[in-house]
Amino acid sequence: MSRYSYGVDFDRITALDMHTHVEIDGCGHKSLDDDLIAASEKYFKSGQERTPSIETMAEHYRERNMAAVVFTVDSGSATGHPANSVEEIAEKAAGHNDVLIPFGSVDPWQGRAAVNRVRRLVDDYGVKGFKFHPSLQGFEPNDRRFYPLYETIAECGVPALFHTGQTGIGAGLPGGHGIKLRYSDPMLLDDVAADFPGLTIVMAHPSVPWQDAAISSASHKTNVYIDLSGWSPKYFPPQLVKAANSFLRHKVVFGSDFPVIQPDRWMRDFETLELKEEVRPLIFKENALTVLGLR
Numbered sequence: 001m002s003r004y005s006y007g008v009d010f011d012r013i014t015a016l017d018m019h020t021h022v023e024i025d026g027c028g029h030k031s032l033d034d035d036l037i038a039a040s041e042k043y044f045k046s047g048q049e050r051t052p053s054i055e056t057m058a059e060h061y062r063e064r065n066m067a068a069v070v071f072t073v074d075s076g077s078a079t080g081h082p083a084n085s086v087e088e089i090a091e092k093a094a095g096h097n098d099v100l101i102p103f104g105s106v107d108p109w110q111g112r113a114a115v116n117r118v119r120r121l122v123d124d125y126g127v128k129g130f131k132f133h134p135s136l137q138g139f140e141p142n143d144r145r146f147y148p149l150y151e152t153i154a155e156c157g158v159p160a161l162f163h164t165g166q167t168g169i170g171a172g173l174p175g176g177h178g179i180k181l182r183y184s185d186p187m188l189l190d191d192v193a194a195d196f197p198g199l200t201i202v203m204a205h206p207s208v209p210w211q212d213a214a215i216s217s218a219s220h221k222t223n224v225y226i227d228l229s230g231w232s233p234k235y236f237p238p239q240l241v242k243a244a245n246s247f248l249r250h251k252v253v254f255g256s257d258f259p260v261i262q263p264d265r266w267m268r269d270f271e272t273l274e275l276k277e278e279v280r281p282l283i284f285k286e287n288a289l290t291v292l293g294l295r
Contacts, residue, residue: 004090004126007097008067010294015284016101017061017068017263018161018291019204019229019255022089024051052259054089058096064263069101069255071131071161077109078138090125101292103129103161108139108146115152122156128292133163134183141183142191150196159200159291161227162189164214165207168230168260186214193221200291204255205230211237218251219243225291228283229255233270241273249279253288 010016052060054070061068070093074083086104093102104121106114121127130153134141141162153160164184170177186207193201202225207214218224226248228236244252256263275283289295 001087001124002091002094003124004094004097004102004128006101006128006294008099008101010067010285010289013065013067013285015064015066015254015263015267016288017066017256017258018202018227018253018288020057020068020070020258021260022054022057022070022072022084023259024053024084054092054096054100057258058099060258061099061263062096066263067099067101068258069103069129069161071103071129072105073131073133073136074105074107075133075137077107078136083107086121086127087125090121090127094126102127103131105131106149108132108137108149111145112148115148118149118152118156122158127158129159129161131161133167133169134188135163135167135179135181136169137183138180139183140188142188147195150192150199154196154199157293159202159293161202161204163205164189164203165205165210186210186217189224190217190221193217193224197221197223199223200293201225202227202253202291205257206236206240208237211240215239215243215248218248225251225253225287227253227255229257230261232261233266233273236273241275244283245275245279249276249282250287250290252283253291254284 057070070089072084072086072089074086076082083105090102093100104127106117108114118130139146150160164186166181167179167184170179186203189201189203200223203214204227214226218226256266
């Protein structure tokens with residue numbers, strides 16, 4: 001077992017992508033069932049390979065002089081579909097630590113086992129944060145049954161990244177494949193941020209239809225950030241662009257949602273936004289280093 005340690009030259013890289021998915025492991029097991037993967041591909045219209053290997057991802061970012069946070073989502077209790085291996089992601093990222101940074105994932109419904117796994121993933125595998133998807137994992141983040149998880153993550157000194165807003169997973173399927181959007185309302189995370197001021201929280205994606213709520217929480221609480229993944233920047237809500245260009249300039253981070261959105265496309269579309277030049281390096285890299293506790 002290889003324990004991850006940072007090997008990224010943060011001064012050299014041009015950007016740090018805070019949101020990429022590893023959706024297949026070495027045994028060929030995928031993070032989602034085939035129906036959900038097909039629906040997501042149709043929703044994003046990416047035309048890209050949905051399940052690149054972690055080795056392919058490492059080379060992709062190495063060629064672009066970028067680094068990337070990599071993760072999967074353990075949603076076994078809610079979906080009945082076992083996650084691909086979180087431990088394998090961490091081990092393989094350790095072999096590509098010049099460009100990849102592993103985050104862990106635990107099934108919040110596993111209670112004490114999930115708490116213990118958080119500590120093991122940090123202590124034994126060196127993961128640098130945790131990813132949650134409340135809609136896919138089927139839980140309300142502010143339910144106090146899950147507070148021991150947040151307490152442990154905060155004690156470990158790593159951030160927690162939560163999906164917020166609309167999701168392409170289940171989109172276009174009858175009943176959305178049973179996935180409930182309301183679990184990804186940022187106001188549920190605002191409760192968590194208030195109750196765990198030492199926990200750094202990243203609200204992933206433009207949080208439509210709750211964008212104003214996400215902006216409000218990130219501006220109100222020093223421990224709340226927003227990542228810009230999952231949308232082409234040309235479709236960002238205008239109030240998000242305005243906030244990122246002004247009072248949230250230190251609270252917004254670059255994320256693509258690779259592989260469904262490619263960093264090349266994201267960067268190309270981002271260039272069309274009317275942003276102050278001094279804001280761009282903050283979003284591309286500097287704010288992410290703060291989230292990771294490196295600044």
